[in-house]
Amino acid sequence: MFYRDKEKQETTSGEEKKVNVEFVEHPDEKAATEAPSKAEPVAEAPEPDVQEKLKAYEEKIKELEEKNLRLLAEFQNYRRRVEREQLELADYIKGEIFKKLLPVLDDFKIMMEKAVAGENEKSVLEGARIIYEKLKGILEKEGLEKIESLGEKFDPEIHEALMTRPTEQKEDHERVVEVYQEGYRLKEKLLRPSKVIVGKYSGGEAEGSDSR
Numbered sequence: 198m199f200y201r202d203k204e205k206q207e208t209t210s211g212e213e214k215k216v217n218v219e220f221v222e223h224p225d226e227k228a229a230t231e232a233p234s235k236a237e238p239v240a241e242a243p244e245p246d247v248q249e250k251l252k253a254y255e256e257k258i259k260e261l262e263e264k265n266l267r268l269l270a271e272f273q274n275y276r277r278r279v280e281r282e283q284l285e286l287a288d289y290i291k292g293e294i295f296k297k298l299l300p301v302l303d304d305f306k307i308m309m310e311k312a313v314a315g316e317n318e319k320s321v322l323e324g325a326r327i328i329y330e331k332l333k334g335i336l337e338k339e340g341l342e343k344i345e346s347l348g349e350k351f352d353p354e355i356h357e358a359l360m361t362r363p364t365e366q367k368e369d370h371e372r373v374v375e376v377y378q379e380g381y382r383l384k385e386k387l388l389r390p391s392k393v394i395v396g397k398y399s400g401g402e403a404e405g406s407d408s409r
Contacts, residue, residue: 344379351371354387361394376394
């Protein structure tokens with residue numbers, strides 16, 4: 198810091214001198230005095246109650262993570278149990294159906310023994326018919342239903358056309374004229390479509406149908 202005389206007055210009578218002095222700060226001293234005000238504030242340590250809250254949150258998060266792991270393990274066990282029960286149920290249903298089919302198997306065995314023993318053809322055929330009816334009855338009780346196709350309008354949803362057959366009957370156009378293999382439903386669900394031969398009117402264009 199240095200001094201600079203701003204005004205200096207002296208009297209001739211030896212009176213007291215009046216001096217006005219202005220203090221001027223040196224640039225280095227000014228920077229030194231301002232430096233502390235520009236320093237970064239020092240972070241204060243969290244208060245005890247904040248630390249306790251953080252600890253409580255961490256414990257809660259850990260508790261939720263452990264709970265989620267338990268729920269995941271329970272769900273996986275549940276899924277495995279359901280899969281096992283489904284397999285057991287399927288095996289039970291198959292067992293019940295096989296149990297009902299065993300008498301039919303016994304009848305086939307008896308029929309074959311009679312055929313080998315020289316029973317007449319009529320008796321063997323009658324035995325085969327009885328076995329067929331018994332098997333059909335068992336399956337129908339379980340919900341099996343044959344699709345009636347002969348003479349019906351061809352329906353691609355339940356019929357599979359193997360070929361067309363020319364017909365002179367106009368009413369047989371695009372109708373099933375022969376069933377090659379029966380189709381079946383199980384409780385209204387299609388198991389197998391009927392394989393059929395479809396009539397095609399050859400005497401001209403059929404009414405209500407496009408020419409082919």
